Amino acid sequence: MDFKATFNHEFYPFKNQAEIDRVRNITYEDIVAMNGKHPNGNPNIKITVTRSEEFAMYKNADMLKRIIDSDRYDKKCVMIMPNPSPGYRQIAYMLKKLKVNCRNVKFYMMDEWADEDGNIAPLSYKAGFGNAFYRNMVQHILELGFKEENFIYHSNKTTPDYSKMLEQDGEADVVYSGPGWPGHMAFIDPVDDWFKPTMEEYLEQPAKVATLHPLTIAQNSLHGSFGVSGDISKVPPKGATMGPRDYIKAKNSIDFHNLSTAGTPVSWQRLTSRLCVFGEPSQEVPASIVQLRDKPTHIIFGTSGAATIKDDDYFQY
Numbered sequence: 001m002d003f004k005a006t007f008n009h010e011f012y013p014f015k016n017q018a019e020i021d022r023v024r025n026i027t028y029e030d031i032v033a034m035n036g037k038h039p040n041g042n043p044n045i046k047i048t049v050t051r052s053e054e055f056a057m058y059k060n061a062d063m064l065k066r067i068i069d070s071d072r073y074d075k076k077c078v079m080i081m082p083n084p085s086p087g088y089r090q091i092a093y094m095l096k097k098l099k100v101n102c103r104n105v106k107f108y109m110m111d112e113w114a115d116e117d118g119n120i121a122p123l124s125y126k127a128g129f130g131n132a133f134y135r136n137m138v139q140h141i142l143e144l145g146f147k148e149e150n151f152i153y154h155s156n157k158t159t160p161d162y163s164k165m166l167e168q169d170g171e172a173d174v175v176y177s178g179p180g181w182p183g184h185m186a187f188i189d190p191v192d193d194w195f196k197p198t199m200e201e202y203l204e205q206p207a208k209v210a211t212l213h214p215l216t217i218a219q220n221s222l223h224g225s226f227g228v229s230g231d232i233s234k235v236p237p238k239g240a241t242m243g244p245r246d247y248i249k250a251k252n253s254i255d256f257h258n259l260s261t262a263g264t265p266v267s268w269q270r271l272t273s274r275l276c277v278f279g280e281p282s283q284e285v286p287a288s289i290v291q292l293r294d295k296p297t298h299i300i301f302g303t304s305g306a307a308t309i310k311d312d313d314y315f316q317y
Contacts (some may be wrong), residue, residue, distance in 0.1 A: 084132035092140035112154035154240035163206030185240030247300035258302025
């Protein structure tokens, strides 16, 4: 009896098995040999591979420099910030030590949770991204001149005008991103709420509340804010998020690929990252639009994220 080696699961919209097989076979050595350039020839894309131990340094250093420069050169700095992490506390600590004035900084949160009725989680929601970013960053830099009104988090009030606000601010100076398990960017998931007849229409979509893909819910059930134990009943079913237009129009993009399960070699992101960075751009893999940008785009792989994908019969489960 013949038994299939690959399967097209109905719940996952990307069905091009040949493309999945192709990118799965891209090795660590292949990525390093690209010598910083993207194989599709897009001159706006730079690729870096760095040690996983030094991976967070790239994000922290870029954020810190942009905020310092906003003070030094007295210029506005608009930043779209990804899911909060303890690393923001480190940035806040350094800003305080260096006595950097944050008067010119404006933070837009990338996304936020919403319930089945589309109600966006309030700032008081402990598992919320806005809540965590306020705790880890905002409250620590108020003494440095940061204005609370420059902290733009998703809410029932702000999300409908989110993209207009970015446009009025001259678009984001930088957006920091990295794909989720189903290939999402922020909470732009591969679901019917986002699909459009053409890629041009897809890329024009602004911020909104949308349904989350089952893999997004499963992924987040492993995160600390939901107990790191696979309890999907705690994870909200929808999310408020920036739109594709906000990402495409950002003046700079820093894209990160190194997420793993609590620092182990186990990563739900490794294959997804290859689809996003090296696969054919498609609406079924939302973060693959990184390849379509016509502005400076820095894609950073940690050694774990870039590691060659291979079966491990000894480790197995």
